[in-house]
Amino acid sequence: MEKLTVGFIGFGNMAQAMAQGMISKGAIEPGRIYACARNWDRLCDNAKHYGIHGCRNAKEVTEKSDIVIVAVKPYLVEEVLIPILDTLKGKAVISVAVNFPFERYEEFLLPDTHHLSTLPNTPVAVGEGIILFEEKHSLTEEELRNVKELFSAMGMVETVDGKHLKAAGTISGCGPAFTAMFIEALSDGAVLHGLPRELSYKLASQMVAGTGKLQLATGHHPGIMKDGVCSPGGTTIAGVAAMEREGFRSAVIDAVDAVMKR
Numbered sequence: 001m002e003k004l005t006v007g008f009i010g011f012g013n014m015a016q017a018m019a020q021g022m023i024s025k026g027a028i029e030p031g032r033i034y035a036c037a038r039n040w041d042r043l044c045d046n047a048k049h050y051g052i053h054g055c056r057n058a059k060e061v062t063e064k065s066d067i068v069i070v071a072v073k074p075y076l077v078e079e080v081l082i083p084i085l086d087t088l089k090g091k092a093v094i095s096v097a098v099n100f101p102f103e104r105y106e107e108f109l110l111p112d113t114h115h116l117s118t119l120p121n122t123p124v125a126v127g128e129g130i131i132l133f134e135e136k137h138s139l140t141e142e143e144l145r146n147v148k149e150l151f152s153a154m155g156m157v158e159t160v161d162g163k164h165l166k167a168a169g170t171i172s173g174c175g176p177a178f179t180a181m182f183i184e185a186l187s188d189g190a191v192l193h194g195l196p197r198e199l200s201y202k203l204a205s206q207m208v209a210g211t212g213k214l215q216l217a218t219g220h221h222p223g224i225m226k227d228g229v230c231s232p233g234g235t236t237i238a239g240v241a242a243m244e245r246e247g248f249r250s251a252v253i254d255a256v257d258a259v260m261k262r
């Protein structure tokens with residue numbers, strides 16, 4: 001791992017979140033990261049900001065990297081990779097593109113190219129992300145070990161069967177948007193009663209982070225955690241009853257269902 005180099009083909013929101021997570025957690029020195037993008041000037045600014053190397057094109061990134069992370073929009077994956085298929089051989093090719101599972105790569109990568117499809121989410125930037133690994137891949141054991149070690153610095157790595165990737169990705173990838181809406185709404189309620197806005201966001205976000213960590217640490221059923229803060233005839237149960245009346249849980253279930261139907 002100490003000598004490995006990492007390349008990003010595409011250096012937009014997700015690639016930068018990943019680079020930030022890897023660098024800030026000390027998983028890799030910035031000098032061992034290479035990246036390319038379409039807009040050269042913007043890439044140079046971003047490369048300078050993170051202390052990484054900007055490359056002119058995907059071929060240059062691939063030639064300099066042991067682990068090649070494909071981080072362009074899904075509709076560009078084939079267009080960007082097909083001209084450089086030769087250079088991808090002998091590399092560990094890691095996709096972060098949504099809806100690009102193993103079998104879709106098999107249709108156009110050269111035979112025996114080593115590749116793995118993953119789905120990271122934006123909290124990787126602070127080392128608290130989720131990175132889903134598709135169970136089916138063609139990396140060697142050593143490549144998989146190295147990629148797992150590198151990605152673990154950015155958060156929780158979970159291996160998921162291909163048929164569950166979309167549902168798992170809905171929780172990890174769309175969940176930050178749903179959770180941000182909850183944080184905003186919770187804060188709005190408190191601001192309605194005079195709490196300063198900045199403080200309300202800080203408290204709401206830490207409460208979400210802490211509740212999630214408590215659930216992971218204890219393994220408790222979420223219903224038990226809810227019961228634990230609802231004393232009979234108390235204030236919290238009044239809020240829980242209001243949420244039920246407004247259909248909070250069915251709204252969340254419908255949100256996941258709507259994503260799955262797209």
Ligand SMILES: NC(=O)c1ccc[n+]([C@@H]2O[C@H](COP(=O)([O-])OP(=O)(O)OC[C@H]3O[C@@H](n4cnc5c(N)ncnc54)[C@H](OP(=O)(O)O)[C@@H]3O)[C@@H](O)[C@H]2O)c1
Pocket residue numbers: 009010011012013014015036037038039040042043058070071072073074076080096097098119120121122173
């Ligand atoms: N954002 C998320 O929350 C999230 C979550 C999971 C997975 N993903 C996946 O991550 C991938 C990237 O998404 P994103 O949100 O980071 O998109 P983005 O911000 O639009 O970044 C895309 C990057 O690709 C570059 N690019 C475009 N054409 C290129 C080319 N021909 N050669 C090299 N680079 C090129 C863009 O360069 P310019 O900026 O110079 O145009 C940009 O740096 C997608 O496949 C998406 O499905 C994203």
